[in-house]
Amino acid sequence: MSRRIQILRRATEVFERQGVNRTSIEDIANAVGIKREAIYYYFKSRADILLKIILPQSTSLVMGLGAIINSNLPAEEKLEAAIRNHLDRFNPNYLEMTVALREDHFLEDEGKAAELRGVWNEYTHLWTRLIEDGQEQGIFKPGLDARMVANGVLGMCNWMSRWYDPGKSIPIDKILDIFFTMVAHGIVDPGAKPPAAAKAPRRTRKAAAKD
Amino acid sequence: MSRRIQILRRATEVFERQGVNRTSIEDIANAVGIKREAIYYYFKSRADILLKIILPQSTSLVMGLGAIINSNLPAEEKLEAAIRNHLDRFNPNYLEMTVALREDHFLEDEGKAAELRGVWNEYTHLWTRLIEDGQEQGIFKPGLDARMVANGVLGMCNWMSRWYDPGKSIPIDKILDIFFTMVAHGIVDPGAKPPAAAKAPRRTRKAAAKD
Numbered sequence: 001m002s003r004r005i006q007i008l009r010r011a012t013e014v015f016e017r018q019g020v021n022r023t024s025i026e027d028i029a030n031a032v033g034i035k036r037e038a039i040y041y042y043f044k045s046r047a048d049i050l051l052k053i054i055l056p057q058s059t060s061l062v063m064g065l066g067a068i069i070n071s072n073l074p075a076e077e078k079l080e081a082a083i084r085n086h087l088d089r090f091n092p093n094y095l096e097m098t099v100a101l102r103e104d105h106f107l108e109d110e111g112k113a114a115e116l117r118g119v120w121n122e123y124t125h126l127w128t129r130l131i132e133d134g135q136e137q138g139i140f141k142p143g144l145d146a147r148m149v150a151n152g153v154l155g156m157c158n159w160m161s162r163w164y165d166p167g168k169s170i171p172i173d174k175i176l177d178i179f180f181t182m183v184a185h186g187i188v189d190p191g192a193k194p195p196a197a198a199k200a201p202r203r204t205r206k207a208a209a210k211d
Numbered sequence: 212m213s214r215r216i217q218i219l220r221r222a223t224e225v226f227e228r229q230g231v232n233r234t235s236i237e238d239i240a241n242a243v244g245i246k247r248e249a250i251y252y253y254f255k256s257r258a259d260i261l262l263k264i265i266l267p268q269s270t271s272l273v274m275g276l277g278a279i280i281n282s283n284l285p286a287e288e289k290l291e292a293a294i295r296n297h298l299d300r301f302n303p304n305y306l307e308m309t310v311a312l313r314e315d316h317f318l319e320d321e322g323k324a325a326e327l328r329g330v331w332n333e334y335t336h337l338w339t340r341l342i343e344d345g346q347e348q349g350i351f352k353p354g355l356d357a358r359m360v361a362n363g364v365l366g367m368c369n370w371m372s373r374w375y376d377p378g379k380s381i382p383i384d385k386i387l388d389i390f391f392t393m394v395a396h397g398i399v400d401p402g403a404k405p406p407a408a409a410k411a412p413r414r415t416r417k418a419a420a421k422d
Contacts, residue, residue, distance in 0.1 A: 021232030076399055131398070141392070141400045145381060148389045149398055155370025156363040163362055170356060178359045181352070186397035187342070187360055188287055189352045 004042045007032055011049045012095045020050055020099070050099070051112045057096045058119045061089060065126045075134030080180045082130055086157040087176050090164055098161040124150055153183055215253045218243055222260045223306045231261055231310070261310070262323045268307045269330045272300060276337045286345030291391045293341055297368040298387050301375055309372040335361055364394055 001009070010031040014023050025046055029036045043049045064085040068078055090097050127150035134140035156179055169175070181187075212220070221242040225234050236257055240247045254260045275296040279289055338361035345351035367390055380386070392398075 019232065021230065079398075134398075139400060139403050140398045144389050144392060144398060145385070148381065148386055149393060151370065151374055152367040152390050152393055155368070155373075156366040158373075159362065159366025159369055162366075162369075170359065174356070175359055178355050179363050181355060182360060182363055182397070183393055184397045184399045186393070186395045187290075187345075187351045187355060188395045189350060190401070192350050 003034075003038075007039060007042055008049065008053055012053050012099055015050065015053070015099045016095045020046070047112055051116065053096055053099055054116060055119065057089065058116065058123070061086065062119055062123045062126065065123065065130075069126060069130055069133070075130075075137055075139040076184060078130055079134070079184060080176075082127065083153065083157065083180050083183070084176055087160070087172050087179070090160055090166075090172060124154065127154060149183075153179075156183070214245075214249075218250060218253055219260065219264055223264050223310055226261065226264070226310045227306045231257070258323050262327065264307055264310055265327060266330065268300065269327065269334070272297065273330055273334045273337065276334065276341075280337060280341055280344070286341075286348055286350040287395060289341055290345070290395060291387075293338065294364065294368065294391050294394070295387055298371070298383050298390070301371055301377075301383060335365065338365060364390075367394070 007028065011023075011028045014027050014031050018027075023046070025039050026036050028046075028049065029039050032039075039049075043052065065082055068081045068085060071078065071081075073081060124147075128146045131140060131144075131146035131149045135142050135144075135146060160175075163169070164175075218239065222234075222239045225238050225242050229238075234257065236250050237247050239257075239260065240250050243250075250260075254263065276293055279292045279296060282289065282292075284292060335358075339358045342351060342355075342357035342360045346353050346355075346357065371386075374380070375386075
């Protein structure tokens with residue numbers, strides 16, 4: 001492992017443990033076991049290190065999704081592949097994903113923050129296109145705002161950075177199956193009998209108030 | 212507005228703008244237009260202020276969900292009401308929710324962090340119960356891990372703290388409809404014809420390799 005990669009690896013661990021804002025260059029140097037000055041031989045600043053951790057993750061996420069969209073898969077399989085493209089990255093790159101998803105908002109350097117924001121905007125844009133394509137083909141329900149659907153799926157996947165624990169959580173493949181089922185077909189059993197009459201019809205008061 | 216509330220309000224704005232870790236008591240005092248010492252008359256520390264912002268939000272979220280679970284609504288309407296209970300809070304309390312959802316991991320004070328974690332664990336626990344109840348009643352699909360479904364829905368809702376903008380995003384009510392439809396019934400149109408034959412059956416190679 002090159003010294004540069006070693007610094008990135010240790011920095012990721014420290015960032016994940018104590019948060020970027022409470023990590024100094026000194027902390028990272030201590031974790032690697034080198035002097036503070038040696039870090040500056042490879043990186044300009046803490047923000048530079050953070051970006052070098054996050055950007056490759058984010059870029060490969062976007063490239064993976066782009067390839068799925070350009071494939072010949074039917075819309076529903078594209079959806080599954082796109083969720084897999086996202087979740088699979090939590091496995092070997094759990095710490096990088098966690099840092100990327102927690103920290104992108106508070107990058108001090110505005111230029112670097114903008115670069116990263118560009119990548120994430122591109123990612124959301126591609127997800128929106130995946131949904132729109134499926135709607136145009138008549139596979140996905142037409143009435144749903146594609147951008148909001150994309151935000152919803154991204155939220156499900158990204159929030160994993162808050163609860164997923166590679167040692168304890170159920171396997172990624174099972175999480176993928178559950179998330180895909182939820183988004184594609186929902187959790188309500190279509191074979192279920194309609195529930196016994198509820199106390200009052202849904203939203204009656206509100207609807208009446210609007211008329 | 213009492214001085215105490217005024218401090219909390221201004222602190223929320225500053226936290227949301229620049230992140231808790233980069234905010235000093237001095238910054239908060241400046242935003243209120245009082246001296247640093249005056250803050251300490253009301254609050255012990257920055258962590259104390261943060262907790263006083265986050266805890267009421269989180270507690271009322273939990274209490275709202277508890278009331279829904281104990282209601283007589285059918286499972287599917289409980290699901291909708293629970294998503295509404297969460298999303299509606301983004302409206303008048305957008306900044307508080309944003310700060311709560313972004314920052315809960317890095318509270319310096321371990322006792323306070325544990326208190327907050329307890330509230331959020333309770334919230335996830337209640338969501339899991341809502342799903343389990345619906346499964347036991349035969350309304351929700353039985354095979355899905357209820358805890359993972361809960362994590363998925365919470366992710367959708369919580370991630371709003373990253374993209375929702377009260378001035379620009381579509382209304383909360385529309386977001387609610389989309390998220391509810393996604394989770395309850397999915398985005399695939401059940402009336403859609405099956406797609407034209409794909410190039411290769413799904414996952415053939417992988418499945419073959421396993422045999």
